Amino acid sequence: MKMVIAVVQDKDSSRLSQALVKEGFRATKLASTGGFLRAGNTTFLIGVEEERLDQLLEIIKSNCHSREQMVAPMPPAGTGVGPLIPQPIEVQVGGATVFIVPVEQFYQF
């Protein structure tokens, strides 16, 4: 068994959830925050049997989409530097960032 940890954009969270349910995948969702943009996103924990892993990755890939996000960069607090009106910059945010972690034992009580 593997644990898939997938960080996805909030905009894709419901669609991904529904696709997972439809194909019988089980998941737990955590509200999370990106370290860089400090915007909310969603972290999925999906325990999956190895033989279904490729199908799961396909579902994540097709339901999560890369988008551009405008960011007003913030100068570090208390430095006093940085322009009066910070120029917003464009950042490409990926559809999903996925980590596959080994599971040594799995139980349901």
Added chain:
Amino acid sequence: MKMVIAVVQDKDSSRLSQALVKEGFRATKLASTGGFLRAGNTTFLIGVEEERLDQLLEIIKSNCHSREQMVAPMPPAGTGVGPLIPQPIEVQVGGATVFIVPVEQFYQF
């Protein structure tokens, strides 16, 4: 060392916390949501030395209880299908879903 990731029902979260403290287990709790029922639940992260793993699993098993939950199934948004008054269905929700993950290094700074 192992990392135990345990998804438990909110109703059992406090009792499990107290049992863990009483036996000297350390834990971090995350508010989570089930992918199917979309109801709140709790995800425990419990780092544990291998020799105490069986005792920990026993504590989780005895403090987390399986329950039935009524669910009004929602037709997928925007499909326009589904009955006017969806018949609620009964779902058995387990006491705990537990993943044991290897920890290669552990530090406290």
Added chain:
Amino acid sequence: MKMVIAVVQDKDSSRLSQALVKEGFRATKLASTGGFLRAGNTTFLIGVEEERLDQLLEIIKSNCHSREQMVAPMPPAGTGVGPLIPQPIEVQVGGATVFIVPVEQFYQF
């Protein structure tokens, strides 16, 4: 690649985030709760290439500080035992509790 799971105190969360961004580390943050004190803390998930792991641990160590926290111990609910005015106790809370977990596959879609 490794997944670093770091539980840090809320007071250090922003400083740690900024230090990670400055050095090009990517992270996802989860609002969490300590099992013992039941106070809010922050769980960082940081996927990192093995060659940068030591630098990452150094950043966590230097940005997260141990502190004393006063706790009014609560007698277990419904036992009816415990003093009328529970004497607060002092608890040393570490800067960071860090677990390093193996990542078998990593994708960005």
